[in-house]
Amino acid sequence: MPCAIDNRQRRVSFSRPRLARAAERALRALGRAGGEVEILVVDDAEMRRLNAAFRGVRRRTDVLAFPLETPEVGGRLVGEVVISAETAARQARRVGVDVATELDLLITHGVLHLVGYDDRDPVEAALMHERERDILSSGRRPPPSRLWKGLLHI
Numbered sequence: 001m002p003c004a005i006d007n008r009q010r011r012v013s014f015s016r017p018r019l020a021r022a023a024e025r026a027l028r029a030l031g032r033a034g035g036e037v038e039i040l041v042v043d044d045a046e047m048r049r050l051n052a053a054f055r056g057v058r059r060r061t062d063v064l065a066f067p068l069e070t071p072e073v074g075g076r077l078v079g080e081v082v083i084s085a086e087t088a089a090r091q092a093r094r095v096g097v098d099v100a101t102e103l104d105l106l107i108t109h110g111v112l113h114l115v116g117y118d119d120r121d122p123v124e125a126a127l128m129h130e131r132e133r134d135i136l137s138s139g140r141r142p143p144p145s146r147l148w149k150g151l152l153h154i
Helices: 016-029 042-056 087-097 099-114 122-137
Strands: 004-008 036-042 063-067 078-084
Touching: 004 016, 016 036, 016 099, 016 122, 036 042, 036 063, 042 063, 042 078, 042 087, 063 099, 078 087, 078 122, 087 099, 099 122
Parallel strands: 004 036, 036 078
Antiparallel strands: 063 078
């Protein structure tokens, strides 16, 4: 099973199958179709706690990624992506998209982190966001460009 989803929040409803499909689409696009990703959906309080514990940053964030690739599993990607559903809902409202579209972006972003993409440097962030657009555009409908509002000047 390429994606296991653990929902630990109750405020934001979402489609588990859609979230799994978004992760699988990203893995395929990155040449890691046999990879495995665990997805943890949390609230802002839990995300703030995780961000403080693992990054030393005492604030919430939208997505965290924990890569765990080991040779013992045949080179398959094994990692965990944590998404704050509450932050996703706020961001979706801010840019005028539905929560499902925002979650598609966040899981794609998290999977990119799992395979080594980084967005701390502006040039690398631009490359990462361009790859996100490419992956998300391979779905049924291309996402609206406003999804990246505030992330890039496009």
